[in-house]
Each structure stands twice: as structure tokens, then as C-alpha cells.
Amino acid sequence: GEDVEQSLFLSVREGDSSVINCTYTDSSSTYLYWYKQEPGAGLQLLTYIFSNMDMKQDQRLTVLLNKKDKHLSLRIADTQTGDSAIYFCAERTNDYKLSFGAGTTVTVRA
Amino acid sequence: ETGVTQTPRHLVMGMTNKKSLKCEQHLGHNAMYWYKQSAKKPLELMFVYSLEERVENNSVPSRFSPECPNSSHLFLHLHTLQPEDSALYLCASSQDDGSLEQFFGPGTRLTVL
Numbered sequence: 001g002e003d004v005e006q007s008l009f010l011s012v013r014e015g016d017s018s019v020i021n022c023t024y025t026d027s028s029s030t031y032l033y034w035y036k037q038e039p040g041a042g043l044q045l046l047t048y049i050f051s052n053m054d055m056k057q058d059q060r061l062t063v064l065l066n067k068k069d070k071h072l073s074l075r076i077a078d079t080q081t082g083d084s085a086i087y088f089c090a091e092r093t094n095d096y097k098l099s100f101g102a103g104t105t106v107t108v109r110a
Numbered sequence: 111e112t113g114v115t116q117t118p119r120h121l122v123m124g125m126t127n128k129k130s131l132k133c134e135q136h137l138g139h140n141a142m143y144w145y146k147q148s149a150k151k152p153l154e155l156m157f158v159y160s161l162e163e164r165v166e167n168n169s170v171p172s173r174f175s176p177e178c179p180n181s182s183h184l185f186l187h188l189h190t191l192q193p194e195d196s197a198l199y200l201c202a203s204s205q206d207d208g209s210l211e212q213f214f215g216p217g218t219r220l221t222v223l
Binding site: 004008031035040041042043044045048088090092097098099100101102103 | 158166202
């Protein structure tokens with residue numbers, strides 16, 4: 001199957017770390033992605049990880065991949081109000097098709 | 111600003127109307143996509159075009175009709191829609207249909223009365 005699941009909501013205090021989790025079912029996934037959607041906007045690619053890697057860091061973002069458990073996470077360090085958005089996990093299983101989760105709405109409170 | 115524009119941004123239509131959504135990309139890409147985003151549901155891939163040829167039709171009802179006249183433009187023609195078709199329709203493009211990254215437009219918020 002190609003199901004991608006993620007929790008729907010996350011509330012975090014400004015300055016804390018956010019961790020958004022995702023699970024997927026297709027073991028043939030080649031790349032896994034995190035997209036961000038701000039209100040009234042389309043999806044913006046944040047980062048992606050190749051399936052033979054287990055970690056990728058890019059400034060405040062850290063992606064962890066546990067291929068055995070088919071678990072992907074996105075950690076945002078020092079969360080800011082501008083990080084409030086919907087975050088989508090996606091997996092790529094063939095040349096062009098992305099399977100997305102339903103998105104996690106992250107709310108940053110002061 | 112991703113280089114992918116969509117018009118209109120909002121559309122309200124009755125079930126008997128015919129309307130079209132437009133997508134334009136200014137990135138020189140060869141592949142374009144239509145997605146449907148419903149609240150709290152995964153994005154659904156609807157159609158994929160590569161070099162102006164349709165390469166994917168993901169079991170979409172015939173009341174949605176795509177058109178790709180050239181590699182920069184993609185349309186979604188709508189007719190006889192149902193209220194459950196109300197959603198955000200996102201267009202995306204990528205260099206080729208095998209490219210790693212897809213660039214998304216802001217979407218058209220469609221409401222069917």
C-alpha cells in the first residue's frame with residue numbers, strides 16, 4: 001500500500017523544539033519529503049531525504065528516517081511563530097508519483 | 111513565489127455550471143500536475159502531464175477534464191460538479207516527470223453549491 005499517516009495537530013511553545021512524525025507503508029520508497037503549507041499558499045518543499053540515509057540536517061531542520069519501522073520525523077529547533085503552518089509528509093514510490101499524508105497543523109503559541 | 115500561478119484563487123459555482131481552472135508555470139518545466147486537497151485528507155494526485163501528454167489519470171471522474179495546450183499551461187475544465195468536489199485544487203510542475211522536486215502553485219479554492 002501507499003498510505004502515509006501523520007497526526008493532525010501539534011501545539012508547541014515558541015522557542016521549544018517541534019517534532020512531527022509520519023509513518024508510511026511502502027518499503028520501496030526512494031525519497032521521503034517534508035512540505036510546508038502556509039495559509040492561503042501552496043506547498044513549499046522544506047527538505048527531502050534519500051531512503052538510504054537515516055538523518056539529514058539543514059539549519060533548524062533535522063529529518064530522521066527509520067527505514068525498518070517506516071518512520072519519518074521532522075524536528076524544528078527553536079520554533080518561531082512563522083513556523084505555524086501545515087506540514088505534509090510524502091513518499092515517492094515511482095518516477096513521479098508522490099503519496100502525501102493528511103498534514104499536521106502546527107500551532108506555535110507565545 | 112514559486113513560479114507557478116493559478117487563477118482564479120477562489121471560485122464558487124453551481125452544480126450545473128461549467129468553469130475552468132488555469133495554471134501557468136514560468137520555470138521552463140516539462141511536467142505539470144493537478145492535485146485535489148480536501149480538509150484533513152491526503153493530497154490526491156489527479157492528473158500528470160509530461161511534454162503535453164497525459165501520463166496519469168488517477169481514476170478521476172469525467173466531470174473533471176484536463177487540458178495541456180503547451181508545457182507552460184495546464185487547465186482543469188469543470189462541469190456538472192457535486193458539492194463533495196469542493197476543495198483546494200493545486201497545480202504543480204517539475205523539470206521532468208521523474209524530477210525530485212515539484213513546485214506548487216497557491217491553489218484555487220473551489221466551492222460547489
